[in-house]
Amino acid sequence: MQNMWKNICHGLNIFKSEIAITEINMKKDNKDIEKALTGLLEKYNIIPPQPFRLYKDSNPDVINLLPGYVFADLKLEINQIPLLAWRVRRKFVELKKIVEDSVIENACLFRFCCMGSKDKWSLSSLLYREMDLLEFIGNGKIISVQAVITGEQASNVILRLDTNALCSIEAGIQMPPDTPLIDRHEIIAQRGVASDLVVDTNVPQSSIYCYTNEGEFRYTDTDMELYGFDDLQIDHIRSAFQVLKNPDLSKQWQLQHKHLVNLVRMVFESDSKREKMILN
């Protein structure tokens, strides 16, 4: 078994697609993340239905497992599985549970913000991610969007969920190159508030702050089984693992992907028409 996985992942060329660039500036590359996924599959005795790649591969017999926004402009091929990778990140899982378990009651207002750099992100990719997170955490479906966009670099979107909650998404790609994603997800309810930011702060915390003669270094390690990978890589590996472990999930995510692609299109249409767009 071990050899089989080694063979599948052996001798791969890193395909420098948009997503590869997203993650290429890390200490670990695509070969490493496939190796890590293979290790997890072996550890938990998961047998994937067919060979896979965590980057684009034109071979129709190989499953392509990539974050969904990579496929946003394409007709989804049968072997392409859009990963809603952020859904496996622990902080979003916990926020979802806080809402679903009524730890906070009757969410009224969702305030999301996500700022990245254009060397790693496009505006569409951030909108895709944040709108999925809104539906995931908010436990509802987006029914309307009203957006303003400046130069395909910054967008401010007002949305409504079918739960009647009001939502805002601020997304932009004007952070300097190589800057980690800065995001905020705050839910305000009739009883209680939940957020992934500390009260009275504007930016995410790190686990370790190291001040040295060589400068300041920060470390945030969140996964012992995938120690050394960054957050985006961990999301990629973990979400791919979930899909391979539970093949039904790929169908759900393919459906959601189509919905999200449509939502992103509506955001741009709303800006262009200066109108609120209602989903039928």
Place this chain on the structure above:
Amino acid sequence: MKPVKIAMLSLTHGHTRKYYQSLKDNPKLEWVAVHAETETEERNFLKYGYDIPCYLDEKEMFDKHPGIEAVVMASANIKHLSQFRECAKRGIHVLSMKIPTFDPDEYTEIEELVEKAGIVCQVELEMHYNPVVTRLYEIIAKKELGKISTINATNITLSPMWAFPWQGVPEDSYGKRVPLKKGDNRFRGGALSDHPHIFDLIRWLTNNDFEYIYAEEGPNIRQDIEVEDNLIVNGKMKNGISFLLDPSWSRLEERLEVPGPGWEIFPKRMEVNVCIAGEKGVMLIDCYGPNVFHNGRPNDRYTVQYTYFDPWIGLMDEFVECIRNKKTPKINLKWHRKTIEAMNACYESISTGKVIYL
């Protein structure tokens, strides 16, 4: 410079307490009297122990202190027009609260009263005297972010309406009872009416005006009030800068009749945060931070204790300067009119579901 003899009117506005220290400490002011609208307000004022005469009738106060040169009009929005008429008649300068009126015709009348009486009218938008905002303005003016794409800002607070009930009464806050939108049992006059700052700030920072504006209300966090308590606003300035504003009462409060420690349920009772993105980068600003924290009395809850520099010092300094040297305040009625128009456009957008062009 001879100190300006100043009084306060009504004492029913949420910012009333902020002025007590400024009026007492500022050597350019001589605090001569206060008018309390009710016996409750009078009692609350007397508890502070200031040796300042307090009247329940404003005309009596003016008659007994003919030397009053200026007032802080610390009253409900509905009272402003009649108090402007009285002050203009007596030639008394006015420091108006944030919303002189939402009614365009009343606004015009107030402008005419001020003009004809030759008095100074400064509108209280204290963020102009905040050191963080001053630094922010300088950074923008120096174009350190290059061409700006977007300015997003929050002006999020708890609701002051339990201590200042007029803020929950549509007529007293908005000036009349106007449904938020068809089929909605709420009325104009809530969180939006309480939060003009960010509408003003974006005009000031960009030196530009609104092209169009869109607003949408959320379901109320407080189910038992008849005004809106949360909304989101977006749109574009005439120079193409987009914006997203959150002027909500989205921090819950204990329903205290007199504001004080233990007012907040969420640890932070108020924030004005700004995020600006431009071609050279992104800037995040906390206009009222950093702060200190405790979880002590009265509720043993984690609480933000603010440390910001008192903006009312600069605000009162400018007011005195304008009175003594016959200058026009930065935030005068003409400047502020467009901010009020933008806020009214938000209400119209909520009502129609459409973008409103200004």
